[in-house]
Amino acid sequence: MCGLPNGSSAAGPPDTFAFEDGDTLLLYTDGVIEARAPDGSFYPLAQRVGQWRCSGPEGLLHHLRRDLLDHVGGRLGDDAAMVVIQRSPALHPVQQLKKMVPVNGAHR
Template sequence: FCVVRDRRAKELEQVRYVSETAQQVVLPSLPKKLGPLRAASLYLAAEAEAQIGGDLYAAARTTSGTRLMIGDVRGKGLTAVNDAALLLGAFRGAAHRQASLGELVSYLDRSVCWDLMEPGETSRYGETFITATILDIPDRAGRVQMISCGHPPPIVLRDGRPTNMDARNPAPPLGLGELLHPRYRVDSFPFEPGDLLLLYTDGVTEARDSTGTFYPLAERITGWNGKSPDAFLDHLHRDLLHYVGGRLNDDAAMIAIERPAAPRA
């Protein structure tokens, strides 16, 4: 019995090591600084032995700002991890080169459509899709450009008051472009010095307490006037786990971005 127990413990330790290594390769944490912006990221896996799943995020610097993506792959398991890795690779390779946000999203949609099918297949259109929000944040204070592809809306927290940035021109999830032929139209919203921007997946808002009530995200972050994105995500992490009783039923990813306020004279 002791031999079997020790063997299983070593196997579990190895699985955790491989999971952590895979996460660092496929989904590394965002840099603490993205140009003038301060950033923090967090991934919460529903399974204790797994460190990565179908939720994803990435950032890329351009000559004039920062491009961000957060997304959620339909499905679970290794297939979802593979699909997430493919989209992340496409974003990292193209975010610097695509001139407009619409061109970038169109490229990502084609990547999902074609990269997730075997050569010669045509029957998988629509079977795999990824909800995502792609943002272009200028270095100088101004309006953020956004294309939302079936994903939960970002939240801007200003003076402790959260506001959902709902898309007026929502697009279908990535991977459905071959079926729906969407026209990608850009939404925009203000993001001023001192604001905090929160991006998240539905593993946050669909988390439930013991009575089955969804986590009221906007209500729980109202009044926050903390000092950094890291502190904000740490607070949100602890509050979310407390709300659900310590364990999530679905993976969850979060990004917090702050445009620091100008120093006072």
């Protein structure tokens, strides 16, 4: 399971959330939230991310990267990664198969 040290059995039941059309998911490593400013303060991702929530995935990453580098004084002391995923509406509705068609006449 992600985020747990090797050999840890502290995992509880997984949380599930709806991910609807237009929703955005930001994934990031600890290098982002543990990035420190020259005064020692951590990067306040939770407070900053909302400022650019309407910028689209590319815009959000652009603004967060710029803001993160400004926060640390231009250079990160650790590796950091961010990925933004935005759910787009389906281009065509998904149709359920009413009848499974056997491949080469074989039944499964």
